[in-house]
Amino acid sequence: MALNNCKECRKEISTEAKTCPYCGINNPGVIDSNRRVGLFVLVLMICLGIFVVTRHEIAGYQPPEKAQINENKVAVVDKVKQIVNSRQSSSAQSLLLDSVAEEASKTPEQSVLQILPKSPAIQELPKQELLEQQDKAGNISSANISQTMVVQMLEYALNAGGLSHESALQQLKQQIENSSKPEQGNKKAARAVNFKGLVALKEGGFNKAVELFEKANKLDRSDVEVINNLGFSYLRQGDINAAQQAITSALTLSPGRTTAWENLGEVFGKKGEVNKAVACFSNAYRFSKDRLTLHQYMKGRNEKEDDMRLKQAREKVINWAEINYLNSSKNTQQKESVRHDLVDTKK
Structure with missing residues (x-):
């Protein structure tokens, strides 16, 4: 026979007793249902509390692999900032372009202008008309990158005329040619005004020529002849900085334009920067x-x-040029002349 305590007087009685022999209460060994329900609710609340606390701890947990990825992202951003702030040499410009392209592909919403430094050989000018070329066409980023590549072509040519960088110069030329350009405007009207500008330029009316070429440039921002003529007119007018900006813009449209490189060489020559003038003339050749x-x-x-x-x-x-280019050119002409003579003889 099992024993239990009376739920009322807490004295020891049989579990089978119907009434307590001490206090007379019925069913003295059975716990009432209210106490059972209360005990169950208490246990349920304890379990629920443990679950909630454990869940918050799991939510705040960050795996070591994820934390390492976040640290790597921060390191990449810091590295890009260091490149932009510390690299100023010509060799660093090439590295910078690669870094800009890489970061731009990762963060397309970030403008290239925010991380691209201003080129040392291109100065800001009060001539807002020239800058409108990129603003209205919506090609600010590509125009700045093209200008940076033009400067790189100049930097390469500073070393022995660029003979040791021939492939790099040709590659930069091709990249600029493949970049986006301003939309074509009214080409026919622009060329008509351009012709008047050439007449004024020939007559020595440099101020009038500048006025006409600026008007033609507004009519068609994509016409490289117009903007190159504008740069040459600025040069003759004596506005060296405006000439440099305009001619550089012409080279972003046509990086292999000989007259533009020759005009830019004159700009640097007038400024007393003989080495840069020689580099520009070398690219002209x-x-x-x-x-x-x-x-x-x-x-x-x-x-x-x-x-x-x-x-x-x-x-x-x-x-x-006589040492490095013209001998080969003369030989080529002589060979062509001999070939034509042989063809004439056969006839």
Whole structure:
């Protein structure tokens, strides 16, 4: 027989007793249902509390692999900032372009302008008309990248005329040519005004020529001839900085334009930056389709040149071209001449 305590007087009685022999209560060994329910609810609340606390701890837990990924992202951002702030040399510009392209692909909503430094050879100008070329066309980022690549072409040519960077120069030229350009405007109207500008330029009316070429440039922002003529007019007018900006913009449209490189060489020569002038003239020879004609033009200009710094720059590049380019050009012409003579003989 099992024993239990009376639920009322707590004295020891049989579990089978119907009444307590001490206090007389019925069913003294049975716990009432209310106490059972209360005990169950208490246990349920304890379990629920344990579950909630455990769940918050799990939600706040971060696996070591995820934490490492976040640290790597922070490290990449820091590295890009260090490149932008510390790299200023010409070799760093190439590395910077790669970094910009990589980061732009990861964060497409971030403008390239936010991380691309201003090129040292291109100055900001008060001529807002020139800057509108990129603003209205919506190509600000691509235009700045193209300008940076033009500067890189100039930097490469500073070293022995760029002979050791021929492939890199050609690659940069191709990249600029493949980049987005301003939409074509009213080309016919722009060329009509451009013709009037050329007449004014020939007559020595440089101020009038600038006015006309600026008007033509507004009519068609994509016309490289117009903006190159505008840069040349600025140069003749004496506004060297405006000339540099306009001619550089022309090279972002056509990086192999010989006249633009020759005009930019004149700009640097006027500024007294002889080495940069020589580099520009070297690129003019490099991309010229008729180097012998260009050579005669350069020699003729130099015979009449009054600016000694510009004269010095042309003299250097004339000698450089005769050694590195013109011998091969002359040989090619001689071979072509012999070939035509043989063809005529056969006839």
